[in-house]
Amino acid sequence: MSAARPICFVGGKGGVGKTTVxxxxxxxxxxxxQRTLLVSTDPAHSTGDLLGRPLGGDPVGVADDLEAVEIDPQAAADAYxxxxxxxxxxxxxxxVRATVDRHLDLASRAAGTLESALLDRLADLLDGAGTRWDRIVVDTAPTGHTLRLLAMPELLAGWVQGLVRQREKARGVDRMLRNLAGDETPADDPVLERLQAQRHRLVRLRELLHERARVHLxxxxxxxxxxxxDRTLLALDDAGLSVGTLVVNRVLPEHADGDFLAQRRAQQxxxxxxxDRRFADRDRLQVAQLPRDVADPDSLAEVQRQVAALVTR
Structure with a gap:
């Protein structure tokens, strides 16, 4: 395993314990x-329950050297x-402003707008890796959402670049008409400025994901x-993203007794x-099933002890 990267995404199928890990x-x-930020992008937002305190859209301290934030995609979309x-x-x-307003009101509830706004907010936070925070851990939604989120910077960067070129062409025609009318005053173009800023942000985020992030599953x-x-690993490899450790969660301990548990252990x-056979070339870590639910900071401490090896991965 290569040296630890400052940004860690934690992904996997729904219900496997991503938030706990x-x-x-x-x-x-x-x-x-290590100054650490925990980011939840999962709409279920159970991170605050697990940490024993309410979280919001801005990072708050929850322990020494630990801050946490739950991104609200709808709030981020509305602001955007x-x-x-x-x-x-x-x-x-x-x-035409009334027409524009109607379209924007519809767009604020669209799935693509929500994901784009979530990506923007995430980009703001990830920019703090190595400066405000030494490490950032991102708790993601189930696999399909995670893969879309990780792929979006690559897809949107090209799309926004196309919009920039179209806007520049339109601006060139407008400038020509203004010059013909004898008006050579440079015209501000806030739309083009926003598109350029968005393109730079997406390029930066793409670099962060490929050069400074690692995905634990x-x-x-x-x-x-x-x-x-297995399918997710192929998708991450194809995307050129760094895969970290496979965390095999809820492994029944050998000392669990009873015939029923013995059969469950045998199947496990x-x-x-x-x-071990299918993922022999991948780093793996087992986390034992606890006797009770992990639902508060006290029960979380035992899982913390088990995953401590991931800190350097």
């Missing part, structure tokens, strides 16, 4: 003296749309999570052997 990993990093509305109103005539020893992990043993 993310929170435990962030706590372990903070306990090691309002900023766009301000810029567009400066660039268009009063007659959480799975449990069952058939469907194993298959989904088969799946654990398959995980």
């Amino acid at each position: 993310s929170a435990a990993l962030a706590a372990a990093m903070a306990a090691a003296g 749309v309002e900023a766009v509305r301000h810029d567009v109103h400066r660039a268009v005539s009063p007659e 959480v799975l449990i020893p069952e058939r469907l999570p194993i298959e989904e992990t 043993r088969d799946y654990l052997d398959e995980i």
Whole structure:
């Protein structure tokens, strides 16, 4: 395993314990003296419950060297749309502003706008890696959402660049008409400025994901999570993203007793052997199933102890 990167994404199939592993990993990093930010992008937003305190859209301290934030995609989208509305109103005539407002109001509820706004807010936070924070841990939504999120900077950067070229062409025609009318005063273009800024932001985020981020995947020893992990690894490799450790969660301890648990352990043993065989070239870490739910800071401490090895990965 190569040297640890400052940004860690934690992904995997829904229900495998991503939030628990993310929170435990962030706590372990903070306990090691690293200024750490835990970011939740999962709409379920259970991170605050696990840490025992409410979280919002801005980072708050939850322990020594540990801050946490839950991104609200709708709030981020509303703020983004309002900023766009301000810029567009400066660039268009009063007659068309009502039409623009109707389109923006619809756009603020669109899925693509929500994901784009979440990406923008995430980009702001990730820019603090290595400066405000030594490490950033991102607790992601289930696999499909995570893969879209990681792929979006690459896709949107090209799309925004196309919009920039179209806007520049339109601006060139406008400048020519103004010159013919004898008006050579340079005209501000807030729309073009915003597009340029967005393109630079996406390029920067793409660099961060490829050069400074690593993706840890959480799975449990069952058939469907194993298959989904296999597909996710292929997708991450194809995208050129760095894969870290496979965290095999909820492994039944050998001392668990009773016939029922013995049968469950035997089946798990088969799946654990398959995980070792299929992912032999990947770094792996097992986390034992605890006797009770992990639902508060006290129970989280035991998982933190088990995932502490990830701090240097």
